[in-house]
Amino acid sequence: MIYYNSKNNGFYDSNINDVPANSVEISNEEHAELLEKQSKGFVIKSDINGRPVAIERVFTNDEIILQNESLQQQLINIANEQIIILERAIKYNRARDADKLLLEKLELFTIDVSQVDLSDPDLTFPELPKKAL
Incomplete structure (x- = not known):
């Protein structure tokens, strides 16, 4: 039993x-x-x-902030990986217009993500821009 x-x-x-x-x-x-x-x-x-x-489970304010900080950093890292490749394509004149537009969207995305209120328990992060086909 x-x-x-x-x-x-x-x-x-x-x-x-x-x-x-x-x-x-x-x-x-x-x-x-x-x-x-x-x-x-x-x-x-x-x-x-x-x-x-x-x-x-009810999370404390400190736990909410830690979870949001972790997700924030993950999103910024994902965007930065794409930004590096797009900047390199621009540097070597291999970028298309869509690449330049995506670079701008990704850079603005990282700014938006870095400015969110991490203490908000109902935080919804901005959506990561999609790669152009």
Whole structure:
């Protein structure tokens, strides 16, 4: 049988582990459902009766800023990789008009991305310009 202990916030299989006192028995289906939700970002906590429940994770302001900073840097890096190649094409007179336009859009994109409010929990970053065909 599967047990949940609210004090340790852990699951125990009675066939494998010693089960701590004050643990509550849960079904295999409940256990599987909780683990599935946990894999989707939910957090397992105990309710007032000591039974496990999956709740949506609430990020702190610092965590939101760190996540947004990471995504911001990824987007800038992707744009900068394309900018370097386009600048080289222009330098050697191998750029098409579409390349020059894309370069301008990418440079403006990096400015826009660098100026977003990273503390906004509902931040939507500007869309990365598409390469011209």
